[in-house]
Amino acid sequence: MKHLLLLCLLLLTIPSRAQFANALDAKNGFRDAVFGASVETLPGATPLGQGEGDTQCYSRATDELKIGDAQLSDISYCYYKGRLYSVTLATAGAANSRALRDALEAAYGRTGQSDRYTLARDWSGRVVGLSYAENPISRDATATMYSKALSKQKAADAKANAKRAKADL
Numbered sequence: 001m002k003h004l005l006l007l008c009l010l011l012l013t014i015p016s017r018a019q020f021a022n023a024l025d026a027k028n029g030f031r032d033a034v035f036g037a038s039v040e041t042l043p044g045a046t047p048l049g050q051g052e053g054d055t056q057c058y059s060r061a062t063d064e065l066k067i068g069d070a071q072l073s074d075i076s077y078c079y080y081k082g083r084l085y086s087v088t089l090a091t092a093g094a095a096n097s098r099a100l101r102d103a104l105e106a107a108y109g110r111t112g113q114s115d116r117y118t119l120a121r122d123w124s125g126r127v128v129g130l131s132y133a134e135n136p137i138s139r140d141a142t143a144t145m146y147s148k149a150l151s152k153q154k155a156a157d158a159k160a161n162a163k164r165a166k167a168d169l
Helices: 002-013 017-027 094-108 148-167
Strands: 045-047 055-060 070-080 083-091 121-124 128-134 141-147
Touching (some): 070 094, 070 148, 094 121, 094 141
Antiparallel strands (some): 055 070, 128 141
16 A cells, blocks of 8 residues: 555656646747747747748857757748748757757756657647757757647648649649
């Protein structure tokens, strides 16, 4: 009986995946950038290249390229049809990549490795997803937070465009 009671108490102290998914959804973006918001709400945004179709990515010179002990090499904000749909954080080297992964796990919980070759991790809320991938050779990493609804819309639009293009053949 004591063992059962101890086990129950232990399980109550472990945060659930749902709690971490709720934290991911509650943030619904990165720092002051909110998924679904227009680029006008991102002060100091500078376009990265020409963009592709309905997608345009931006960076900000004013961004602090640091999360915990991780030094970031880049932060990019990507918009689809004028609405923020993803934010990608990039690191260089093992120490920075691991520090970023540790910060993500502290904020959103530990997750199993989803791919042994890219050292990938994935978190999933109801409205926001987060993917971390680390190159096993260079140890550089990217973490991409994204709006599930806008990513789904982007994929559906790409599929519809491909179907229309098929009719041109």
